[in-house]
Amino acid sequence: MKKEIICIVCPNSCRLTVSEQNGEIIVSGHECRRGLEHGISEYRDPRRMLTSTVAIDGGTLPRLPVISTAEIPRDKLRGCLEALYMVRVRAPVKGGDLIVEDICGTGVDIVASRSMSRTDDPQNDKEASG
Amino acid sequence: MKRLDLDLVVIGGGPAGLAAALKAKELGAEKVLLLERNTELGGILQQCIHDGFGIHRFNKRLSGNQYAQLFIDEVERMDIAVKLDTMVLEITADKKVYACNKHEGMLEINSKALILAMGCRERTASQVLIHGERPAGVLTAGAVQRYINMEGYLPGSKAVILGSGDIGLIMARRMTLEGLSVQGVYEVMPDPGGLTRNLVQCLDDFGIPLHLSTTVTAVHGRKRVEAVTVAQVNEAMSPVAGTERQVECDLLVLAVGLIPENELSRAAGVEMDPRTGGPLLDENFMTSIPGIFAAGNVAVVFDLVDHVSQSGEIAAAGAVDYLAGKPKGVESYRPVRAGENVSFVVPQRLNRECGLTTFFLRVKKPEKVAALSCYTGQKQIFKKRRRYLAPPEMLTFTANASGAKGITVALEKEASRR
Numbered sequence: 001m002k003k004e005i006i007c008i009v010c011p012n013s014c015r016l017t018v019s020e021q022n023g024e025i026i027v028s029g030h031e032c033r034r035g036l037e038h039g040i041s042e043y044r045d046p047r048r049m050l051t052s053t054v055a056i057d058g059g060t061l062p063r064l065p066v067i068s069t070a071e072i073p074r075d076k077l078r079g080c081l082e083a084l085y086m087v088r089v090r091a092p093v094k095g096g097d098l099i100v101e102d103i104c105g106t107g108v109d110i111v112a113s114r115s116m117s118r119t120d121d122p123q124n125d126k127e128a129s130g
Numbered sequence: 131m132k133r134l135d136l137d138l139v140v141i142g143g144g145p146a147g148l149a150a151a152l153k154a155k156e157l158g159a160e161k162v163l164l165l166e167r168n169t170e171l172g173g174i175l176q177q178c179i180h181d182g183f184g185i186h187r188f189n190k191r192l193s194g195n196q197y198a199q200l201f202i203d204e205v206e207r208m209d210i211a212v213k214l215d216t217m218v219l220e221i222t223a224d225k226k227v228y229a230c231n232k233h234e235g236m237l238e239i240n241s242k243a244l245i246l247a248m249g250c251r252e253r254t255a256s257q258v259l260i261h262g263e264r265p266a267g268v269l270t271a272g273a274v275q276r277y278i279n280m281e282g283y284l285p286g287s288k289a290v291i292l293g294s295g296d297i298g299l300i301m302a303r304r305m306t307l308e309g310l311s312v313q314g315v316y317e318v319m320p321d322p323g324g325l326t327r328n329l330v331q332c333l334d335d336f337g338i339p340l341h342l343s344t345t346v347t348a349v350h351g352r353k354r355v356e357a358v359t360v361a362q363v364n365e366a367m368s369p370v371a372g373t374e375r376q377v378e379c380d381l382l383v384l385a386v387g388l389i390p391e392n393e394l395s396r397a398a399g400v401e402m403d404p405r406t407g408g409p410l411l412d413e414n415f416m417t418s419i420p421g422i423f424a425a426g427n428v429a430v431v432f433d434l435v436d437h438v439s440q441s442g443e444i445a446a447a448g449a450v451d452y453l454a455g456k457p458k459g460v461e462s463y464r465p466v467r468a469g470e471n472v473s474f475v476v477p478q479r480l481n482r483e484c485g486l487t488t489f490f491l492r493v494k495k496p497e498k499v500a501a502l503s504c505y506t507g508q509k510q511i512f513k514k515r516r517r518y519l520a521p522p523e524m525l526t527f528t529a530n531a532s533g534a535k536g537i538t539v540a541l542e543k544e545a546s547r548r
Contacts, residue, residue: 013326
């Protein structure tokens with residue numbers, strides 16, 4: 001089976017043609033090694049990064065953005081999102097803090113993608129008065 | 131009124147301002163102050179929770195927040211002075227900054243150099259002439275993004291998106307993931323406005339239809355949006371009679387372009403370029419007023435944050451040189467001309483001794499392959515084959531453009547190779 005895939009690794013957007021011959025995946029149209037790898041993985045097992053938010057108490061905002069530490073199989077994204085809706089954390093949080101370990105058995109962690117201080121942190125006001 | 135004296139004031143704490151302040155400090159500028167009107171640094175990146183930032187700079191696909199955090203942590207580590215929640219009201223040609231905040235009241239800041247990094251804002255409904263009722267539920271994509279990603283509100287249940295720029299595409303995916311049903315993305319132009327990789331992973335992945343050469347012609351509903359009328363447009367961008375149909379929705383998301391936010395620059399007398407909506411710039415991203423520089427989306431709307439940061443660093447290096455009294459003969463500017471299939475080039479003019487200069491440009495129309503070429507007079511100083519060119523994807527290159535003659539940047543078709 002031949003598949004046309006537009007590479008999303010970088011803005012070059014190479015048009016890849018991926019096919020399988022005798023169990024071997026053949027990619028053409030890529031300009032770099034990462035494109036080649038993307039063609040193979042997109043053909044075999046499409047994966048995407050997961051970014052969303054979780055509820056946070058006591059923070060300067062009500063939502064904390066989070067990101068997966070690696071790509072997650074595309075068909076598992078929905079289940080992972082549902083799991084994230086249930087999560088509630090407490091400020092302060094530092095960017096990179098672990099939020100969910102091994103989400104939905106994917107082997108991928110979910111981490112905070114920013115730091116967030118507490119609303120009552122005096123640092124917030126100190127900065128403003130410089 | 132509190133008075134302050136500084137060497138360099140950076141206005142705006144988004145990606146351009148953060149990079150500019152850091153670079154200036156790194157290059158030895160001493161009295162640097164970063165002013166930000168929001169209560170935190172990071173600018174629009176703080177609502178961009180999706181990944182894809184920093185591909186060029188860090189060779190990673192960070193989320194907007196992660197990208198911002200790297201710079202914010204560095205600003206803290208370098209102990210750069212920051213005033214948050216501080217609104218700049220006016221800047222003057224002699225580089226005075228009038229600002230205010232709730233702790234200090236009015237501030238008069240005398241600076242030897244300024245970097246403008248105010249970013250851009252979104253076009254609104256009244257700017258795209260959508261007729262009909264004025265119900266609740268017509269929002270810009272950025273507003274929807276802030277509601278969902280930062281405030282935790284869902285501003286609707288059934289959405290129509292007007293505009294296929296990156297922000298519109300990103301929000302199509304984000305709303306779908308949050309349980310809104312996205313009826314479709316409508317684009318008045320015959321080509322999509324966003325990057326190809328966003329078309330793939332934001333629309334195709336979720337089966338969201340993209341309707342090209344189609345626009346929203348009317349909004350229906352009294353208190354809340356109930357539907358919109360969409361119609362195909364002809365080559366003159368006018369709706370074609372008989373193609374109208376109604377699409378039910380309770381949210382119309384406008385992703386119809388960005389406008390550099392240059393009110394402060396204009397009032398100071400900075401000369402503007404009507405093509406970019408930003409100031410006329412030289413190789414150091416210095417404006418027509420010596421010592422006032424511009425960086426990021428206030429200079430020209432970029433599509434990649436990596437380029438925004440880069441422009442901040444160019445402006446910072448220029449500002450540090452300026453502070454050291456190294457002007458490069460401002461009176462001898464040579465124009466940079468947009469040649470074949472180029473809609474604009476930044477910088478717009480260069481000093482004779484500009485040296486290695488980084489250019490940013492957009493093509494006019496999509497092209498499979500062309501030679502990106504740069505000339506001083508008739509002499510070719512840069513040439514590189516580029517593929518899959520499209521207006522949404524900004525091109526950049528660096529070349530030594532010193533010389534006496536005018537500069538031309540063009541995308542030449544292979545057949546017309548000299």
